[in-house]
Each structure stands twice: as structure tokens, then as C-alpha cells.
Amino acid sequence: MNTPNPIRSPQECRSLIEDAGISIAEWARENRFSCGLVYQVLEGKRRCLRGQSHRIAVALGLKAGHLTDVQTLSQILAGLSRKEETM
Numbered sequence: 196m197n198t199p200n201p202i203r204s205p206q207e208c209r210s211l212i213e214d215a216g217i218s219i220a221e222w223a224r225e226n227r228f229s230c231g232l233v234y235q236v237l238e239g240k241r242r243c244l245r246g247q248s249h250r251i252a253v254a255l256g257l258k259a260g261h262l263t264d265v266q267t268l269s270q271i272l273a274g275l276s277r278k279e280e281t282m
Contacts, residue, residue, distance in 0.1 A: 201256070
């Protein structure tokens with residue numbers, strides 16, 4: 196049975212990263228995110244609705260969501276609209 200990942204607080208994320216013995220900047224680089232933007236997300240200075248800040252929040256477990264690129268999402272949406280047309 197798949198249980199969804201719990202939503203974490205920014206402090207929980209910081210603690211998990213620090214407990215792993217790495218810096219936030221190193222985590223950001225390893226995940227190909229802007230270090231400054233990761234700090235802004237953790238400090239609550241970004242709303243994380245779209246773009247890289249959304250991807251950072253999802254990767255950190257700060258919010259539920261999907262890490263889907265634009266092309267993949269377009270293909271999914273195109274497939275859904277084709278199914279609706281045949282109904």
C-alpha cells in the first residue's frame with residue numbers, strides 16, 4: 196500500500212538536510228536548483244505556485260504536487276482531451 200509522503204515544515208526540511216551532513220546549498224546544487232531560491236522557499240519568501248520554486252517545494256516535501264515538465268504535461272492533457280472527444 197502506498198502511503199503519501201507527509202508534508203514537512205521548512206524547519207523539518209532544514210533539520211533533515213543538516214542531519215544528513217550536507218548544506219542546503221549542496222542539496223540545491225545536487226538537485227539542480229538555485230541556491231538562493233531554495234533559501235527563499237525555506238524562509239517562506241516564495242509562494243511556490245509554479246516554476247522552479249514549486250519544484251523546490253515539492254522536492255523538499257513542503258507541498259504536495261507533481262514534478263512534471265511542460266512537455267509531459269502537454270502530452271497528458273492532449274491525451275485527456277482526446278478521450279473526452281470520443282465520449
